[in-house]
Amino acid sequence: MVRLFLAGLAILCACLTANAQEAGLQPILQEHQEIIAKSSRKTIKPAIDAIASSGLPQAQVMLETWAAKNMWMRKSDGLFFSGQKGEGRSYELTDFDTGEVVGTFEKTELKQLKPNSGIRAMIGTALVRFQLTDPDRAKRLAALQSIQRDPEGALLEPLRASIEAEPDAALKAQKQRLERLLTIRYDADISARVTAIEEMSDDLGVDVRAALNPLVVTKLQTAADLPSDVNIANLLQPGSHDLSRDAAYDLLVASDLAALRVSPDDIRAALAANIDGGRVGGIPVVQLNTDAARAQAYAELAEARTVRALITQTDVDIALDSHVFFEIYAEPSSEVTAAAKKALEQIELKVGLNQTLDLTLDAISLASIYFLAAIGLAITFGVMGVINMAHGEFIMMGAYTGYVVQQFIPDHTLSIIVAIPMAFAVTFAMGVAMERLVIRWLYARPLETLLATFGISIALQQLAKNIFGTQARPLTAPGWLDGAWVLNDVVSISYIRIAIFVLAMIFLGLFLYIMKRTRLGLEMRAVTQNPRMAGSMGINPGRVNMLTFGLGSGIAGVAGVAIGLFAKVTSDLGSDYIVQSFMTVVVGGVGNIWGALAGAGMIGFLQKGIEWMNPSNTLAAQTYMIIFIIIFIQFRPRGIIALKGRAAGD
Template identity: 55%
Template sequence: MRPILIFLLILLTVPAWAQDLGTVLDANREQIERPSRQTIGPVIDKIAASGDGAVAFLEAWGDRSVGLTGDGRFAILREETATDAVTGAAITAEIDMLRPNSGVRGLIAAALVPAQLSDPDPARRRAALDALGRNAAPEHLAALRGALDDPDPDIAAQKLRLERLLTIGFDTDPAARVLAIESFAGNTASDVQARLNPLLATTRFAGDNLPAGANIARDLRVDEDITRDEAYRLLVETGLARARLTDEAQKSALAQHIENGRVGGVPVNELNDMESRDRAYAVLADQGLVQPAATAAEVDAALEANIFADVYTEPSAEVTDAAREALNALQTRERLAQGTDIALDALSLASIYFLAAIGLAITFGVMGVINMAHGEFIMMGAYTGYVVQGFIANRTLSLIVALPLAFFVTALAGVVLYRLVIRYLANRPLETLLATFGVSIALQQLAKNIFGTQARPLTAPDWLGGSISFSEMVSISTIRVAIFVLALLFLALFLFITKRTRLGLNMRAVTQNPGMAASMGINPDRVAMMTFGWGSGIAGIAGVAIGLFAQVTSELGQAYIVQSFMTVVVGGVGNIWGTLAGAALIGGLQKWIEVLNPANTLAAQTWMILFIIIFIQFRPRGIFPTRGRFVEG
């Protein structure tokens, strides 16, 4: 007797609806065959609580993979294989598939959430969270709250975050929703904004009195916040006023009912104002000849008698206030992030211009030579890097070799150019400009003959291929960071050479007063040659750096020569700090103009050149003018 009593006691303690899957399916067969969203909910709950096989059945039912055999058995069809939904036995009989509608499938998905969120497999729990994030419903909130405890810390954090997002959208307690909104303070994630934005959605209200408890976004004043036509259209749409004809429609209707020179008893020659036309039209409407329409006086009276407002669709003012405050904070953070991102881009661009211009600043500052072939030295450096990568497969090692080799190649080219051309054109700036321009064209054609017209790849090492992110919206590529560091290194190297070496002392002496320098035993010609070679070599290194993110072609240098000259002129000829300031100014100005006019880069460059022209009218010797012969001249 004892075992029987214990079994009966267990049966009494089990809820009445906690039956096995087969019993539940048999008891609710008709509702499962023809489910209705209004009545199927309790049946789905019973199936979910029926134990083994329930989850598999619900998943298949939601996927429209459940059917009925001729003898009344429920079958699950997967990949053309049919099995009994209760026993799992194979089925070969013909199956009539069930087709639950989207509403029923939504209830099934909600019933599956607790099981999926507590599934032993972490992958299935993550998949359930992803599905909820994409398509959540109010009924999912309670299920998610019941599964917040998770052995995986990452999944537990995802569940808590999703619970707060669903609380914002679906919780019935305004205080809980406000707390959930405040918990995302400073979070600029797109899913957070997607939850907050609908809370501030509004509808236009028109009527004599605002609805009780309406959450008003703002009152609308006719002719200030809303036009008369729009306000009256709202009254017509809500049935509070008759439609108003347009002047053209009214005139057309009146013209169709002219009899003996009159319309509605009003002489035609008197229909030159709106009041007369309204009077005539009202007579025609009373006679049933035209559709009744509001007169101008009725429109004015209706607008005076009613109020207009934007009303939040969200009824709780506490929730909308919290959402508006959070979104305002997010917008502030976004603007700050965008500004920071633009500033980083401008700093990166300034670093590139500084590298491209520093060699030009050295040659122009010491010698006063306008070297139009400077851009081609940049191009030669980039092609040197490309050639080195053809021999050395390791990208890091090839870059280490390419930088000094590019310096040597372009420095040698600079020395040759000086010895063959520049030295014979001293103090003849126009002839020097024309000669170096011819050299520029010759070098471009030589590059085309050797490497062709197609762009050549200069691949960066993998460790330069990523980016450094400061937030969701602020990031900068690693290559640009490397170029910035390289620019700082060359700034330090330049300062060391000019301040701590004999070559630097000679350069400064020749820059300030070449005649006095020569009388002190300094060979200005030798100093100029070394300076020209050094400046050209730095251009070659800049070419390698630029080639890592730009296309290496024979026209590569032409894209930077104009900005390089502007950088030197704006900063101050021959002054390294001026070159740095000029690069920062040119890079920042170009980036901000591109932001204001992103669709037209040519217009951005035009505005930048106009700014430079205006700038040099007030500072003709640049930001940091150099003392010496350029001042005196």
């Protein structure tokens, strides 16, 4: 008998389902005809929900047609169809259930349904149910993005149901992650929500924090007795740091648990409105020139019930003492809020550690930029002792060289490969010419050298403006340098900055090789330590100085190409780096390439640290950095790594 009953029940359910399928979509549309025709965002939701939850395969087509503004209502009977424009002002109507054309009608016989943006957004959310299992991967991805933008509890079950059959591994991972986030917010099972929170407590994604933060939001409330059916976060005492007595009483007033206090302005207005024969409450108006007199007059009016009574401090104390003040969580489950608080604490700790790592990477990146800009100056100023104020303009010339090369070589990868040696050659030649024509006549005369090179820097800036104009020129990085290396939602560094770091290390190795393993390096060290003795050994100090200055200038040109990939290429480009370059060399130790590296690291970390503490004012950060460096030089005038021996003047 039981088996027969179950079999009959199954047959009945199958019949009901078959009848529902046979009934089709039109009866549902007719049931909600009025609100569909009205197309108001405030009332349309029941109709969209009924269509989406009907289980009919044609519901997806119907919703897509509606969203595309191709759904029409026949005025004669109120039926809805898909419409396509025919000849003239006529439209061909197609039945949603059968897919058959029902005829062609004039526009005057029809009403077009034009959903506004709000209704289209609601239709889009409803379509997500169907799109999650759509054969088209692009539609499934669009459905996930739609859920991320506008999550709803009703989408949790369709999302779960679509995960198992998802053929794409990447989309499946996205669905699983999104399912966990929706479970945290909308699942009716408390244990399932707690489990999801614990599983996501190691995730640093912004979306995870966005799902957890609403669970620990609190609201201040008051009552005569502490309620037992709410999730209480804190008990507050009026007069404490978290809740002043005035704020507590204002909360009582807002909750209709205490009378509104009368302000001094209210007292004055009430007295002015109740003047009778030159008196208010039996007190002459001329005597109402003090707060006490006005309060007394107001009290007389209140006793006569003309105005509402004053609230005294005693009344306030009684009201506060007879009520409790507490904060409750917006989330009713204490288990969920406890798990969310624990997870947020873990995430905040990891976010802090990752922010430190991100700041460190930023500092290393900035240090590599400063080192690359200063390595040429470390040669000309540190080794030769020449104060070259035009060093920044060599950086600018290198950037413009890269821009010119890209005008002839459109392939950005090839153009950068060509631009680096080209920039070195151009600025090397310019440096040699400058040393031969100006610098060689000013050795051992630092003031004259400074003034001369400063004048040359101004001339080069003006020349660049005359040639290229004042508008910034683009120096485009290759496509493989686009984007960033992303470790997580907190830590990332652009590929361009990574490339600059690698380039800086390459030039560090190249400089060390030249200085330690080549004849030019040996001659440079000899001339630096004792030019007269080097000359007596057959070394030409003038030639060595020329090549040394050219080498430093050439490296500055290469730095210009690298800097131009992320900075604006203008005639003022060099001015942004000349001060940092000198600071790098001086702080690190004049005449020492390792000192320049240490100085760049110190300045990079210092600047990023100050900017982190004061992110809203970059100029102030630079000012603090310069002050710190001035103080540092007072205690260590020779820099971090000081030269020793004859070159240091010992």
